[in-house]
Amino acid sequence: MKILTTNYISCAVKACKSTSLSFPLHFQDAVLVQEEVDFKPEFITNILPRIEWEALKITAVELGFTTLPAQKPEATEEAPLDPQVLKDLHTLLLETQVTEGKLVCANCKHVYNIHQGIANFLLPNHLALPLIMITNF
Amino acid sequence: MSRPEDTLPPDLFYNDVESHKYTTSSRIQSIQSSMTQRALQLLALNSPSMILDIGCGSGLSGEHLTSSGHIWVGMDISASMLAIALDRDAEGDLLLADMGQGVPFRPGTFDAAISISAIQWLCNADSSDVSASGRLSRFFDGLYSSLKRGGKAVLQFYPKNETQRTMITSAAIRSGFGAGLLEDDPDTKNKKLYLVLTVGAGRDEV
Ligand SMILES: [Zn+2]
Numbered sequence: 001m002k003i004l005t006t007n008y009i010s011c012a013v014k015a016c017k018s019t020s021l022s023f024p025l026h027f028q029d030a031v032l033v034q035e036e037v038d039f040k041p042e043f044i045t046n047i048l049p050r051i052e053w054e055a056l057k058i059t060a061v062e063l064g065f066t067t068l069p070a071q072k073p074e075a076t077e078e079a080p081l082d083p084q085v086l087k088d089l090h091t092l093l094l095e096t097q098v099t100e101g102k103l104v105c106a107n108c109k110h111v112y113n114i115h116q117g118i119a120n121f122l123l124p125n126h127l128a129l130p131l132i133m134i135t136n137f
Numbered sequence: 138m139s140r141p142e143d144t145l146p147p148d149l150f151y152n153d154v155e156s157h158k159y160t161t162s163s164r165i166q167s168i169q170s171s172m173t174q175r176a177l178q179l180l181a182l183n184s185p186s187m188i189l190d191i192g193c194g195s196g197l198s199g200e201h202l203t204s205s206g207h208i209w210v211g212m213d214i215s216a217s218m219l220a221i222a223l224d225r226d227a228e229g230d231l232l233l234a235d236m237g238q239g240v241p242f243r244p245g246t247f248d249a250a251i252s253i254s255a256i257q258w259l260c261n262a263d264s265s266d267v268s269a270s271g272r273l274s275r276f277f278d279g280l281y282s283s284l285k286r287g288g289k290a291v292l293q294f295y296p297k298n299e300t301q302r303t304m305i306t307s308a309a310i311r312s313g314f315g316a317g318l319l320e321d322d323p324d325t326k327n328k329k330l331y332l333v334l335t336v337g338a339g340r341d342e343v
Contacts, residue, residue, distance in 0.1 A: 002208075002230050002232050004187075004208070005210050006229045008187075008210070008242045008246045009232075009241055009242055009243070010241055010242060012234070012238060012239060012241035013197075014239075023243055037208075038206075040185045040206060042185050042216060043184075043185035043206075043208060044186050045185075046185065046186065046187075047187055048246070050187075050246055050285065052243070066304070095257065096206065101185045108274070108287055115202075116223055116229045117223070117230070117231065118219055118223070118232065118233055119232050119233065120233045121212070121232050121233060121234035121241050122214070122233055122234060122235055122238075123235075123238055125238075125267060128235075128238035128239065128275075
Protein backbone atom coordinates (compact mmCIF):
# COMPACT_ATOMS: atom_id res chain seq x y z
CA MET A 1 0.00 0.00 0.00
CA LYS A 2 1.38 3.33 -1.12
CA ILE A 3 1.75 6.20 1.32
CA LEU A 4 -0.48 8.22 -1.01
CA THR A 5 -3.33 5.77 -0.44
CA THR A 6 -3.00 6.05 3.33
CA ASN A 7 -3.58 9.78 2.93
CA TYR A 8 -6.85 9.00 1.12
CA ILE A 9 -8.23 6.23 3.25
CA SER A 10 -10.35 6.69 6.36
CA CYS A 11 -11.94 4.42 8.93
CA ALA A 12 -14.84 2.49 7.39
CA VAL A 13 -16.75 2.13 10.64
CA LYS A 14 -20.01 4.01 10.30
CA ALA A 15 -19.74 5.74 13.66
CA CYS A 16 -16.32 7.19 12.70
CA LYS A 17 -17.53 9.10 9.65
CA SER A 18 -18.30 12.21 11.65
CA THR A 19 -15.15 12.51 13.72
CA SER A 20 -11.79 13.93 12.72
CA LEU A 21 -10.06 11.47 15.06
CA SER A 22 -10.60 8.69 12.50
CA PHE A 23 -8.16 10.24 10.01
CA PRO A 24 -5.40 9.48 9.37
CA LEU A 25 -5.30 5.85 10.40
CA HIS A 26 -2.15 5.06 12.35
CA PHE A 27 0.51 2.56 11.35
CA GLN A 28 1.76 -0.15 13.65
CA ASP A 29 4.46 -2.73 12.93
CA ALA A 30 4.80 -1.51 9.35
CA VAL A 31 7.20 -3.25 6.98
CA LEU A 32 8.29 -0.99 4.13
CA VAL A 33 9.60 -1.60 0.65
CA GLN A 34 10.71 0.81 -2.04
CA GLU A 35 9.35 0.00 -5.46
CA GLU A 36 10.16 2.00 -8.54
CA VAL A 37 7.21 3.80 -10.16
CA ASP A 38 7.45 5.95 -13.32
CA PHE A 39 7.95 9.56 -12.28
CA LYS A 40 5.23 11.85 -13.60
CA PRO A 41 5.60 15.38 -12.25
CA GLU A 42 2.11 16.28 -13.60
CA PHE A 43 0.58 13.59 -11.40
CA ILE A 44 2.16 14.97 -8.24
CA THR A 45 1.15 18.50 -9.20
CA ASN A 46 -2.38 17.26 -9.84
CA ILE A 47 -2.88 15.54 -6.48
CA LEU A 48 -0.87 17.88 -4.25
CA PRO A 49 -3.82 20.22 -3.52
CA ARG A 50 -5.77 17.18 -2.28
CA ILE A 51 -3.07 15.91 0.08
CA GLU A 52 -3.86 16.45 3.75
CA TRP A 53 -0.44 17.71 4.74
CA GLU A 54 -0.86 17.46 8.52
CA ALA A 55 -2.00 13.85 8.18
CA LEU A 56 0.89 13.08 5.83
CA LYS A 57 3.34 14.46 8.40
CA ILE A 58 1.88 12.15 11.06
CA THR A 59 2.10 9.14 8.75
CA ALA A 60 5.64 10.00 7.68
CA VAL A 61 6.87 10.23 11.27
CA GLU A 62 5.18 6.91 12.16
CA LEU A 63 7.08 5.28 9.31
CA GLY A 64 10.38 6.90 10.23
CA PHE A 65 10.55 9.70 7.64
CA THR A 66 11.40 12.95 9.33
CA THR A 67 12.45 15.20 6.47
CA LEU A 68 9.01 16.26 5.24
CA PRO A 69 8.70 20.08 5.03
CA ALA A 70 6.55 21.60 7.79
CA GLN A 71 4.37 23.33 5.22
CA LYS A 72 2.90 21.88 2.05
CA PRO A 73 4.94 23.07 -0.96
CA GLU A 74 2.72 25.29 -3.10
CA ALA A 75 3.23 26.22 -6.71
CA THR A 76 2.40 29.72 -7.90
CA GLU A 77 2.21 31.17 -11.40
CA GLU A 78 5.61 32.84 -10.98
CA ALA A 79 7.25 29.96 -9.15
CA PRO A 80 6.38 26.40 -10.20
CA LEU A 81 7.51 23.68 -7.83
CA ASP A 82 11.14 22.69 -7.79
CA PRO A 83 11.50 19.40 -9.73
CA GLN A 84 13.48 17.96 -6.81
CA VAL A 85 10.57 18.66 -4.44
CA LEU A 86 8.23 16.81 -6.82
CA LYS A 87 10.68 13.94 -7.10
CA ASP A 88 10.98 13.65 -3.32
CA LEU A 89 7.19 13.61 -2.98
CA HIS A 90 6.99 10.98 -5.72
CA THR A 91 9.45 8.80 -3.81
CA LEU A 92 7.54 9.13 -0.56
CA LEU A 93 3.96 8.98 -1.88
CA LEU A 94 4.21 6.42 -4.67
CA GLU A 95 7.41 4.45 -4.30
CA THR A 96 7.30 3.84 -0.56
CA GLN A 97 4.91 1.00 0.15
CA VAL A 98 3.77 -0.82 3.25
CA THR A 99 3.68 -4.57 2.68
CA GLU A 100 2.85 -5.81 6.17
CA GLY A 101 1.47 -4.16 9.28
CA LYS A 102 -1.63 -2.64 10.76
CA LEU A 103 -3.63 0.53 10.32
CA VAL A 104 -5.43 1.53 13.50
CA CYS A 105 -8.29 4.00 13.96
CA ALA A 106 -7.62 6.41 16.84
CA ASN A 107 -11.35 6.83 17.43
CA CYS A 108 -12.84 3.31 17.48
CA LYS A 109 -9.52 1.39 17.76
CA HIS A 110 -10.47 -0.89 14.88
CA VAL A 111 -7.40 -2.58 13.41
CA TYR A 112 -7.10 -2.99 9.64
CA ASN A 113 -4.50 -5.61 8.83
CA ILE A 114 -2.18 -5.22 5.88
CA HIS A 115 -0.83 -8.42 4.39
CA GLN A 116 1.18 -8.60 1.18
CA GLY A 117 0.35 -4.94 0.66
CA ILE A 118 -3.42 -5.56 0.75
CA ALA A 119 -5.38 -3.86 3.53
CA ASN A 120 -8.40 -5.72 4.81
CA PHE A 121 -11.33 -3.31 5.06
CA LEU A 122 -14.08 -5.91 5.35
CA LEU A 123 -16.14 -5.13 8.40
CA PRO A 124 -18.63 -7.17 10.38
CA ASN A 125 -22.06 -5.80 9.42
CA HIS A 126 -22.79 -4.33 12.83
CA LEU A 127 -19.87 -1.92 12.36
CA ALA A 128 -20.59 -1.02 8.74
CA LEU A 129 -24.28 -0.22 9.04
CA PRO A 130 -26.10 2.59 10.74
CA LEU A 131 -27.90 1.29 13.82
CA ILE A 132 -31.35 1.62 12.31
CA MET A 133 -30.54 -0.97 9.65
CA ILE A 134 -29.52 -3.73 11.99
CA THR A 135 -32.41 -3.58 14.43
CA ASN A 136 -34.86 -5.65 12.38
CA PHE A 137 -33.24 -9.08 12.42
CA MET B 138 -26.50 -19.96 -18.30
CA SER B 139 -26.97 -18.99 -14.69
CA ARG B 140 -25.70 -15.61 -13.60
CA PRO B 141 -22.93 -15.78 -11.00
CA GLU B 142 -24.68 -13.28 -8.75
CA ASP B 143 -27.73 -15.55 -8.55
CA THR B 144 -25.76 -18.44 -7.12
CA LEU B 145 -23.51 -17.16 -4.36
CA PRO B 146 -22.22 -13.93 -2.85
CA PRO B 147 -19.12 -12.72 -4.76
CA ASP B 148 -16.61 -13.52 -2.05
CA LEU B 149 -17.81 -17.12 -2.13
CA PHE B 150 -18.41 -17.33 -5.86
CA TYR B 151 -14.97 -16.08 -6.85
CA ASN B 152 -13.06 -18.74 -5.00
CA ASP B 153 -9.64 -19.76 -6.25
CA VAL B 154 -10.98 -21.93 -9.06
CA GLU B 155 -13.52 -19.42 -10.36
CA SER B 156 -11.06 -16.53 -10.03
CA HIS B 157 -8.49 -18.39 -12.05
CA LYS B 158 -11.06 -19.30 -14.70
CA TYR B 159 -12.21 -15.70 -14.95
CA THR B 160 -8.72 -14.32 -15.29
CA THR B 161 -7.41 -16.82 -17.81
CA SER B 162 -10.40 -16.88 -20.14
CA SER B 163 -9.15 -14.99 -23.20
CA ARG B 164 -12.71 -14.13 -24.20
CA ILE B 165 -13.41 -12.50 -20.85
CA GLN B 166 -10.03 -10.76 -20.97
CA SER B 167 -10.68 -9.20 -24.32
CA ILE B 168 -14.23 -8.11 -23.45
CA GLN B 169 -12.97 -6.67 -20.17
CA SER B 170 -10.19 -4.80 -22.01
CA SER B 171 -12.47 -3.24 -24.54
CA MET B 172 -14.94 -2.18 -21.84
CA THR B 173 -12.12 -0.62 -19.82
CA GLN B 174 -10.90 1.28 -22.87
CA ARG B 175 -14.44 2.47 -23.50
CA ALA B 176 -14.79 3.61 -19.89
CA LEU B 177 -11.48 5.49 -20.11
CA GLN B 178 -12.65 7.14 -23.30
CA LEU B 179 -15.86 8.24 -21.57
CA LEU B 180 -13.91 9.58 -18.58
CA ALA B 181 -11.85 11.72 -20.99
CA LEU B 182 -9.07 12.40 -18.48
CA ASN B 183 -6.45 14.68 -19.91
CA SER B 184 -3.70 14.28 -17.33
CA PRO B 185 -2.33 11.50 -15.10
CA SER B 186 -5.08 10.96 -12.55
CA MET B 187 -5.90 9.17 -9.32
CA ILE B 188 -8.57 6.57 -10.07
CA LEU B 189 -10.66 4.23 -7.94
CA ASP B 190 -11.42 0.85 -9.54
CA ILE B 191 -14.49 -0.68 -7.91
CA GLY B 192 -14.53 -4.47 -8.10
CA CYS B 193 -11.00 -4.44 -9.51
CA GLY B 194 -10.80 -8.25 -9.38
CA SER B 195 -7.52 -9.58 -10.65
CA GLY B 196 -6.42 -6.20 -12.01
CA LEU B 197 -7.33 -6.69 -15.68
CA SER B 198 -8.74 -3.17 -15.95
CA GLY B 199 -5.96 -1.80 -13.80
CA GLU B 200 -3.38 -2.74 -16.41
CA HIS B 201 -5.05 -0.35 -18.83
CA LEU B 202 -5.23 2.37 -16.19
CA THR B 203 -1.50 1.94 -15.54
CA SER B 204 -0.56 1.94 -19.21
CA SER B 205 -2.62 5.10 -19.70
CA GLY B 206 -0.43 6.77 -17.08
CA HIS B 207 -2.84 6.77 -14.15
CA ILE B 208 -2.39 5.73 -10.54
CA TRP B 209 -5.21 3.58 -9.19
CA VAL B 210 -6.58 2.00 -6.06
CA GLY B 211 -8.72 -1.08 -6.50
CA MET B 212 -11.24 -2.53 -4.10
CA ASP B 213 -12.67 -6.02 -4.30
CA ILE B 214 -14.48 -8.38 -1.96
CA SER B 215 -12.77 -11.50 -3.30
CA ALA B 216 -9.43 -12.36 -1.67
CA SER B 217 -8.82 -14.97 -4.39
CA MET B 218 -9.17 -12.37 -7.13
CA LEU B 219 -6.82 -10.00 -5.29
CA ALA B 220 -4.30 -12.82 -4.86
CA ILE B 221 -4.21 -13.20 -8.65
CA ALA B 222 -3.80 -9.44 -8.99
CA LEU B 223 -0.73 -9.75 -6.75
CA ASP B 224 0.65 -12.59 -8.87
CA ARG B 225 0.15 -10.45 -11.94
CA ASP B 226 2.10 -7.61 -10.29
CA ALA B 227 -0.78 -5.14 -10.40
CA GLU B 228 0.63 -1.63 -10.04
CA GLY B 229 -2.40 -0.32 -8.18
CA ASP B 230 -3.01 -0.55 -4.45
CA LEU B 231 -5.45 -3.29 -3.53
CA LEU B 232 -8.04 -3.18 -0.82
CA LEU B 233 -10.11 -6.10 0.40
CA ALA B 234 -13.46 -4.37 0.86
CA ASP B 235 -17.18 -4.72 0.23
CA MET B 236 -18.53 -1.83 -1.88
CA GLY B 237 -21.94 -2.44 -0.27
CA GLN B 238 -20.43 -1.36 3.05
CA GLY B 239 -19.40 1.96 1.55
CA VAL B 240 -16.29 3.49 0.00
CA PRO B 241 -13.75 4.09 2.79
CA PHE B 242 -11.96 7.17 1.51
CA ARG B 243 -11.96 10.72 2.72
CA PRO B 244 -14.08 13.21 0.77
CA GLY B 245 -13.05 14.70 -2.55
CA THR B 246 -9.93 12.68 -3.20
CA PHE B 247 -10.32 10.76 -6.46
CA ASP B 248 -10.27 12.33 -9.90
CA ALA B 249 -12.39 9.54 -11.29
CA ALA B 250 -13.75 6.05 -10.69
CA ILE B 251 -14.25 3.09 -12.93
CA SER B 252 -16.03 -0.22 -12.51
CA ILE B 253 -16.33 -3.12 -14.92
CA SER B 254 -19.00 -5.79 -14.45
CA ALA B 255 -19.32 -5.41 -10.70
CA ILE B 256 -22.06 -3.15 -9.39
CA GLN B 257 -24.96 -5.49 -10.23
CA TRP B 258 -23.69 -7.50 -7.24
CA LEU B 259 -24.98 -4.68 -5.01
CA CYS B 260 -28.51 -5.85 -5.72
CA ASN B 261 -27.82 -9.10 -3.89
CA ALA B 262 -28.32 -8.95 -0.18
CA ASP B 263 -27.06 -12.23 1.12
CA SER B 264 -27.85 -11.98 4.79
CA SER B 265 -31.05 -11.13 6.58
CA ASP B 266 -29.71 -7.96 8.18
CA VAL B 267 -28.69 -6.23 4.96
CA SER B 268 -30.99 -4.89 2.28
CA ALA B 269 -30.09 -4.31 -1.37
CA SER B 270 -31.32 -0.73 -1.20
CA GLY B 271 -29.17 -0.11 1.87
CA ARG B 272 -26.10 -1.50 0.08
CA LEU B 273 -26.81 0.61 -3.00
CA SER B 274 -27.17 3.82 -1.03
CA ARG B 275 -24.06 3.22 1.06
CA PHE B 276 -22.08 2.54 -2.08
CA PHE B 277 -23.26 5.54 -4.08
CA ASP B 278 -23.11 7.91 -1.09
CA GLY B 279 -19.53 6.81 -0.45
CA LEU B 280 -18.56 7.03 -4.10
CA TYR B 281 -20.07 10.49 -4.44
CA SER B 282 -18.20 11.72 -1.43
CA SER B 283 -14.86 10.20 -2.41
CA LEU B 284 -14.79 11.92 -5.81
CA LYS B 285 -13.57 15.48 -6.21
CA ARG B 286 -16.01 18.17 -7.33
CA GLY B 287 -16.33 17.87 -11.09
CA GLY B 288 -15.16 14.26 -10.86
CA LYS B 289 -16.62 11.49 -12.97
CA ALA B 290 -17.34 7.78 -12.71
CA VAL B 291 -18.04 5.27 -15.47
CA LEU B 292 -19.56 2.04 -14.24
CA GLN B 293 -20.22 -0.75 -16.72
CA PHE B 294 -22.69 -3.26 -15.36
CA TYR B 295 -24.99 -6.13 -16.27
CA PRO B 296 -28.43 -5.54 -14.79
CA LYS B 297 -30.50 -8.69 -14.57
CA ASN B 298 -33.64 -6.89 -15.71
CA GLU B 299 -35.31 -3.52 -16.07
CA THR B 300 -36.07 -3.34 -12.34
CA GLN B 301 -32.43 -3.75 -11.42
CA ARG B 302 -31.33 -1.23 -14.01
CA THR B 303 -33.75 1.36 -12.58
CA MET B 304 -32.88 0.47 -9.00
CA ILE B 305 -29.16 1.08 -9.60
CA THR B 306 -29.59 4.25 -11.63
CA SER B 307 -32.04 5.84 -9.22
CA ALA B 308 -29.82 5.00 -6.24
CA ALA B 309 -26.98 6.91 -7.95
CA ILE B 310 -29.20 9.92 -8.55
CA ARG B 311 -30.45 9.88 -4.95
CA SER B 312 -26.82 10.16 -3.80
CA GLY B 313 -26.43 13.39 -5.75
CA PHE B 314 -24.88 12.26 -9.02
CA GLY B 315 -25.77 13.55 -12.42
CA ALA B 316 -26.41 10.28 -14.22
CA GLY B 317 -26.76 9.03 -17.76
CA LEU B 318 -26.99 5.54 -19.20
CA LEU B 319 -25.11 4.71 -22.34
CA GLU B 320 -25.77 1.53 -24.26
CA ASP B 321 -23.28 0.17 -26.79
CA ASP B 322 -24.46 -2.39 -29.35
CA PRO B 323 -28.07 -2.15 -28.17
CA ASP B 324 -30.45 -4.96 -29.09
CA THR B 325 -27.62 -7.43 -29.59
CA LYS B 326 -26.43 -10.06 -27.20
CA ASN B 327 -23.20 -8.07 -26.87
CA LYS B 328 -24.94 -4.98 -25.57
CA LYS B 329 -22.98 -3.10 -22.95
CA LEU B 330 -24.45 -0.72 -20.46
CA TYR B 331 -22.44 2.12 -18.90
CA LEU B 332 -23.67 4.27 -16.06
CA VAL B 333 -21.93 7.62 -16.52
CA LEU B 334 -21.92 9.68 -13.33
CA THR B 335 -20.77 13.21 -12.68
CA VAL B 336 -20.25 15.09 -9.45
CA GLY B 337 -21.50 18.63 -9.86
CA ALA B 338 -19.14 21.48 -9.19
CA GLY B 339 -20.83 22.35 -5.93
CA ARG B 340 -23.45 20.44 -3.98
CA ASP B 341 -22.20 22.56 -1.08
CA GLU B 342 -23.26 25.76 -2.82
CA VAL B 343 -26.87 24.72 -3.31
ZN1 LIG C 1 -12.86 4.07 13.45
